[in-house]
Amino acid sequence: MDRITRVRKKMQQASLDAVLFYKPENLFYLSGFTGTTGYVLITPSDKYFLTDFRYFSQVKEQAPEFELVPLDYAHPVRSRIEELTRGILGFEEEHMIVEMYDELKETYEGELQPMRRFIEELRMMKDEQELITMQKAQDIADETYMEILEIVSAGMTEEDLAQEIYLRMRRKGASRNSFETIVASGVRGALPHGVASGKVMQRGELVTIDFGCVYEGYCSDMTRTFALGRADDHQREIYNIVLEAQLAAMEVIKPGVSTQVVDKTARDIIAGYGYAENFGHGLGHAVGLEIHENPRFSPLCDVPLKVGMVMTNEPGIYIDDFGGVRIEDTVVVTEDGYRNLTHSPKELIEV
Ligand SMILES: [Mn+2]
Structure with missing residues (x-):
C-alpha cells in the first residue's frame, strides 16, 4: 500500500474529510519534497501541494503527482484551504x-480536528528503500569512525576531531551532521551530551x-x-559493564517485546554492578528522518517492537571527575530479531 493510500485509510478510520500536513519531514515522507516550507492537503480524491513562488519548480520536480496550489499575499493558506x-x-x-490555528479557526467553515502523530506512526516502520538509505547513512558514519581512529592523537582538541568527522562524512556523500557531534574526553565524558569543546585531548x-550524518534525508x-x-583497570571495568549491558539488551530485541523490557535488560546489568545512578538516560530511541523519533527504549515507554522499527541501543555510565563510557549501535527489528546497521568494532580500542 502506498503512503497516500495509507493516509486515506487512516483518514477514513478517523472520519476526517481532509488532512493538512506541514512538518517538513512529513512533507518529505508523503511527497519527496525536500524544501522547508509548504503544505500537503489530502482529501479522499485529491492531493495538493500548497507552497509559494520560491518552491514552484521544486514541487513540480520532486512531487509531480501532487497538484500544485500557489500561495501568495492574496491567497494565503487559509483561503486556499477554504477553496479546496x-x-x-x-x-x-x-x-x-497557535497563530496559524487561530487564523484557521476564524476562517474555516468546517470543523478542525487535531491529530497526534498521524504520519509519525506510519514512519515508525521503515520500508525496504528506507532501510537501504539508512544503511548507507550508517556506513558513512562507520567508515568515518575507522578513519578517525587512524588520525586521532593526544594534543588534538575535541573540536579538531569533530571537524574531521564532519568533513569526512560530507566527502562520503552526507548532506550534514544528523546532530551536533559529541566529543567528550577525560572528565568531560561524564557529560552525556558533551558537544565538542576546545579541550585538548590527552593520553590516558x-x-x-x-x-x-544525514544521507538522502535519513539520519x-x-x-x-x-x-x-x-x-587503566577502572576505565576497562566501566567499559566492559557498558558493553555487557549493550550486548544483553541486543539479544532481547525482537518483534512483540516491549521497549521497556529492552531498556530494563541493560539497566539491570548496570545496576547489578552498582552503577544505577550513573545511567540517567533512556537506553535508546527510534531514528529515521529525524534523529530522535518514537518509540523510545525507556522506563517510560511501553510499546511492542515491530518489524521495520529502527532503534538505537546506547547504554552508558557517567561518573563525575572520572569520565564516561557509552556504546551505541543502530539496529532494525526483523522477523526473527534484529539486524545491526552499525558495523564498527566494539571492543575497547586503544590508540
Ligand atoms: Mn542516539
Whole structure:
C-alpha cells in the first residue's frame, strides 16, 4: 500500500474529510519534497501541494503527482484551504503554531480536528528503500569512525576531531551532521551530551564520540568510546559493564517485546554492578528522518517492537571527575530479531 493510500485509510478510520500536513519531514515522507516550507492537503480524491513562488519548480520536480496550489499575499493558506475542502479537517497538533490555528479557526467553515502523530506512526516502520538509505547513512558514519581512529592523537582538541568527522562524512556523500557531534574526553565524558569543546585531548583519557550524518534525508547515529593510550583497570571495568549491558539488551530485541523490557535488560546489568545512578538516560530511541523519533527504549515507554522499527541501543555510565563510557549501535527489528546497521568494532580500542 502506498503512503497516500495509507493516509486515506487512516483518514477514513478517523472520519476526517481532509488532512493538512506541514512538518517538513512529513512533507518529505508523503511527497519527496525536500524544501522547508509548504503544505500537503489530502482529501479522499485529491492531493495538493500548497507552497509559494520560491518552491514552484521544486514541487513540480520532486512531487509531480501532487497538484500544485500557489500561495501568495492574496491567497494565503487559509483561503486556499477554504477553496479546496470542507467538512472535518485534521491537522498536526504537535506542529501547528497557535497563530496559524487561530487564523484557521476564524476562517474555516468546517470543523478542525487535531491529530497526534498521524504520519509519525506510519514512519515508525521503515520500508525496504528506507532501510537501504539508512544503511548507507550508517556506513558513512562507520567508515568515518575507522578513519578517525587512524588520525586521532593526544594534543588534538575535541573540536579538531569533530571537524574531521564532519568533513569526512560530507566527502562520503552526507548532506550534514544528523546532530551536533559529541566529543567528550577525560572528565568531560561524564557529560552525556558533551558537544565538542576546545579541550585538548590527552593520553590516558577515554574519549566518547557520538555522531551521525544525514544521507538522502535519513539520519545515522552511533557512539564509540576509545582510549588514548593504555586504559587503566577502572576505565576497562566501566567499559566492559557498558558493553555487557549493550550486548544483553541486543539479544532481547525482537518483534512483540516491549521497549521497556529492552531498556530494563541493560539497566539491570548496570545496576547489578552498582552503577544505577550513573545511567540517567533512556537506553535508546527510534531514528529515521529525524534523529530522535518514537518509540523510545525507556522506563517510560511501553510499546511492542515491530518489524521495520529502527532503534538505537546506547547504554552508558557517567561518573563525575572520572569520565564516561557509552556504546551505541543502530539496529532494525526483523522477523526473527534484529539486524545491526552499525558495523564498527566494539571492543575497547586503544590508540
Ligand atoms: Mn542516539
